[in-house]
Amino acid sequence: MQERIFTIVSNEPLARDTFRMVLTGDTSAITRPGQFVNLRIGGLYLRRPISVSDSGPGTCPAGLPGAGLPMDFLTLIYKVVGQGTEAMAEMGSDTELDVLTGLGNGFDVSRAGGRPLLIGGGVGVPPLYKLAKELTARGCAVTAVLGFNTADEAFYADEFRALG
Ligand SMILES: Cc1cc2nc3c(=O)[nH]c(=O)nc-3n(C[C@H](O)[C@H](O)[C@H](O)COP(=O)(O)OP(=O)(O)OC[C@H]3O[C@@H](n4cnc5c(N)ncnc54)[C@H](O)[C@@H]3O)c2cc1C
Missing domain, CATH: 2.40.30.10 (Translation factors)
Structure with a gap:
């Protein structure tokens, strides 16, 4: 720290x-x-x-x-x-x-399989972005499922898509 x-x-x-x-x-x-x-x-x-x-x-x-x-x-x-x-x-x-x-301990990306599924909602979505970025950089095929209360509260769908 x-x-x-x-x-x-x-x-x-x-x-x-x-x-x-x-x-x-x-x-x-x-x-x-x-x-x-x-x-x-x-x-x-x-x-x-x-x-x-x-x-x-x-x-x-x-x-x-x-x-x-x-x-x-x-x-x-x-x-x-x-x-x-x-x-x-x-x-x-x-x-x-x-x-x-x-x-915090964070996620150990070395333990992920080749096709990780990330699921998060609302303010649980932000930490998944860096996780998806690092998993993608390691060659994983990431699927992200993001949930929000309403459409106008949704964010980062494009940013996740841009990771490929
Ligand atoms: C490890 C950790 C990581 C977090 N990461 C994020 C993050 O990336 N982005 C983010 O936006 N928040 C995150 N949070 C939640 C965030 O810490 C709180 O929303 C924030 O401390 C609220 O502070 P405040 O002074 O605005 O509200 P306060 O004055 O403390 O609370 C005001 C009112 O809002 C209610 N309230 C507080 N938090 C929430 C909430 N999350 N949802 C609904 N009602 C709430 C309280 O019960 C209270 O009635 C995280 C929390 C933890 C413990």
Whole structure:
């Protein structure tokens, strides 16, 4: 586990009440898909746990200072349900967040068969993205079944399809 300061790169709506936050910072403690981070949010005593949807080396998105430059990124997808996630939805780019990383055991991808079936619903879907990405990179033929309460709450169907 590590405590690190991350900087928000983008924080945008993805579906009804659901946002995607991309941060940059030291992701070295995130070693497996299915792990989560714990965010300190100003004014709230307890940190809020959010799954790692994606992480690793990437490039800074267009339109931001440093666009195109290499950066370590962390993608979180969260649903606004209360005080903490409401505060997250208000955060702009360049906001700094205190993040505990490398939490949880995550999934052991070496134990997957050749045709893994991933099933998730709502905010259970985000960690499956990094899992599907890593399984696909290992040559597995992944099938993902994603469930949502309503059509306007659905997200990431295209992103999963794009993994092939
Ligand atoms: C290991 C782990 C990983 C998680 N990963 C994610 C993730 O990737 N994305 C994500 O959006 N959430 C995720 N969650 C849930 C997330 O931590 C909570 O939704 C968040 O802490 C709520 O904080 P809040 O301050 O907004 O709401 P609070 O003020 O704590 O709660 C407000 C009200 O909403 C209710 N509530 C709280 N959480 C939920 C919920 N999930 N669904 C419906 N009602 C709820 C509470 O019972 C309360 O009545 C994860 C939780 C855990 C334990």
